[in-house]
Amino acid sequence: MNIKKILPILLLLFSFNFYAQGEKMKEKKEQIKVLKVAFLTTELDLTTSEAEKFWPLYNTFDDKQFELRHQKMKTLMKRINDGGLDKMSEKEASTFLTQMESNEEELFLLRKKFTANLKTIIPAIKIIKLRKSEEDFNRKLLHQYRDKGPRK
Structure with a gap:
């Protein structure tokens, strides 16, 4: 069979596979979020008034925290896992370290701002x-x- 005929079919199959994996990850994330909301609701024993103000604030915070941790750190960790660490110059390592510290500081400031906002809502x-x-x-x-x- 001609490679020009097989290649588009293979690309199509691979793209469906990656799409399915992405959907599974989204589904898992949503399941975890539902479990987390139920757990926190039970543990915090929020009043109706507190819950109305708390959950939108918490969800915004949680989404931003997820983005910072998983999107930015994913990029940084990819560099480490690809073996780039051994080939990195001192200058590149210094820049990389600064990026990691910046990300950690951004997470800290996000948490600090979230806590300050919470003080106006809950004790x-x-x-x-x-x-x-x-x-x-x-x-x-x-x-x-x-x-x-891990399931295989």
């Missing part, structure tokens, strides 16, 4: 409970993943 004790609950949820999620193991 400080619930903000502390939120931090603890987020850590508990992440730990629980990690244990579940570890117990089930």
